[in-house]
Amino acid sequence: xxxxxxxxxxxxxxxxxRFNKKxxxxxxxxxxxxxxxxxxxKNIKMLGGTPLIGWVLRAAVSAEIFDSIWVSTDNxxxxxxxxxxxxxxxxxxxxxxxxxxxxxETVGEFLQYHPEVDIVAxxxxxxxxxxxxxxxxxxxxxxxxxxxxxxxxxKKHGFLWKEPPQKDMQPININLDLMNRPRRQDYDPEPVENxxxxxxxxxxxxxxxTQGGRIAWLEMGGEYSVDIYTDLDWDIAEExxxxxxxxxxxxxxxxxxxxxxxxxxLDNHVEINARGEELMSYHLSDINAIKHMQSNLVEIRxxxxxxNVVQRRLAASLGCKIQENVKNKLEVxxxxxxxxxxxxxxxGFMGSENTDTPCVKAAGMSACPDxxxxxVQLVSHFISKYKGGQGALREFSEQVxxxxxxxxxxxxxxxxxxxAK
Numbered sequence: 001x002x003x004x005x006x007x008x009x010x011x012x013x014x015x016x017x018r019f020n021k022k023x024x025x026x027x028x029x030x031x032x033x034x035x036x037x038x039x040x041x042k043n044i045k046m047l048g049g050t051p052l053i054g055w056v057l058r059a060a061v062s063a064e065i066f067d068s069i070w071v072s073t074d075n076x077x078x079x080x081x082x083x084x085x086x087x088x089x090x091x092x093x094x095x096x097x098x099x100x101x102x103x104x105e106t107v108g109e110f111l112q113y114h115p116e117v118d119i120v121a122x123x124x125x126x127x128x129x130x131x132x133x134x135x136x137x138x139x140x141x142x143x144x145x146x147x148x149x150x151x152x153x154x155k156k157h158g159f160l161w162k163e164p165p166q167k168d169m170q171p172i173n174i175n176l177d178l179m180n181r182p183r184r185q186d187y188d189p190e191p192v193e194n195x196x197x198x199x200x201x202x203x204x205x206x207x208x209x210t211q212g213g214r215i216a217w218l219e220m221g222g223e224y225s226v227d228i229y230t231d232l233d234w235d236i237a238e239e240x241x242x243x244x245x246x247x248x249x250x251x252x253x254x255x256x257x258x259x260x261x262x263x264x265x266l267d268n269h270v271e272i273n274a275r276g277e278e279l280m281s282y283h284l285s286d287i288n289a290i291k292h293m294q295s296n297l298v299e300i301r302x303x304x305x306x307x308n309v310v311q312r313r314l315a316a317s318l319g320c321k322i323q324e325n326v327k328n329k330l331e332v333x334x335x336x337x338x339x340x341x342x343x344x345x346x347x348g349f350m351g352s353e354n355t356d357t358p359c360v361k362a363a364g365m366s367a368c369p370d371x372x373x374x375x376v377q378l379v380s381h382f383i384s385k386y387k388g389g390q391g392a393l394r395e396f397s398e399q400v401x402x403x404x405x406x407x408x409x410x411x412x413x414x415x416x417x418x419x420a421k
Contacts, residue, residue, distance in 0.1 A: 194225040
């Protein structure tokens with residue numbers, strides 16, 4: 001905090017008058033219920049290889065200005081991912097988890113349980129291009145410039161119109177002189193809320209508002225003003241994130257992917273032929289996915305609880321190391337990680353059975369098929385829409401390569417290094 005604001009005795013005296021304490025408690029809060037209607041599982045859907053909510057939590061943690069960072073949710077999977085990205089979890093009630101529940105009501109419930117909070121930054125999970133420096137500047141304005149509420153805007157060129165009050169009437173223009181229509185370069189853009197965050201004091205919230213008292217806006221450049229409401233926004237956001245997203249102080253690069261033979265590489269369906277031989281099947285797209293990751297310098301290894309000739313032949317044909325009859329998968333995974341000199345952030349894991357749960361929790365990037373055990377689904381970063389042995393691995397490989405592409409993209413613009421060192 002001292003890096004952002006020069007805390008002086010005079011400033012502490014002002015804070016004591018405003019908040020009845022010399023060091024007000026500053027809280028980041030992300031509202032993320034499980035029942036998203038526009039995009040199913042939106043808050044934890046993978047965007048550029050990272051769960052959507054992960055982008056803003058990463059920015060909040062790196063900003064280093066908050067005394068606490070929280071996610072308010074009614075969903076256990078969201079809660080687990082929130083913890084993975086450094087947040088605490090507030091389990092909201094049913095009363096504020098309905099489709100028509102407002103953000104103000106949901107923040108209000110949180111504040112009831114947390115009387116220590118003096119300032120809340122309500123950060124929208126749907127604004128993945130938010131950077132630490134945006135949050136730092138908002139907090140500086142609130143604490144140093146003594147504003148009571150700060151919200152984000154983007155400036156846009158556009159002529160605004162209103163629907164006519166009746167069908168037989170003309171539409172109503174708001175900011176356009178029809179007799180003197182200006183060129184784009186001859187008029188000022190309009191400030192429009194972009195919803196990235198709303199930062200305000202407890203007192204403002206107590207007035208029934210999110211903007212009150214001394215109000216100020218923080219302008220975000222158009223390149224950072226990405227908001228996601230529909231599937232059409234998803235692809236646009238992913239491309240924008242390549243250059244303008246905040247990828248963390250130490251961007252994640254997945255260098256090792258370990259997959260289980262049981263329920264991931266193979267489909268768990270066993271047939272016995274007339275000679276008594278067990279026949280197991282796999283999906284060609286999954287095999288191609290392994291080759292594609294290998295061609296992009298990702299080490300692939302296979303781990304199995306049992307042994308059979310199919311998985312050994314597959315591993316040999318792909319040039320993958322395989323270990324069978326494994327009783328403790330986490331122990332083997334950790335040995336491989338150390339052998340390659342990697343941190344857990346560099347490790348990807350895809351499992352299916354409940355015995356895979358410890359590995360899924362440990363890996364920096366984890367996934368499971370659609371038919372995985374519910375314990376594994378609960379803690380996985382990514383759940384494929386395909387079943388094991390039927391294309392799930394291919395879908396996971398796409399996310400792995402997106403993470404690596406995001407992390408190594410050369411054209412990135414990152415102002416944060418100038419603000420949060």
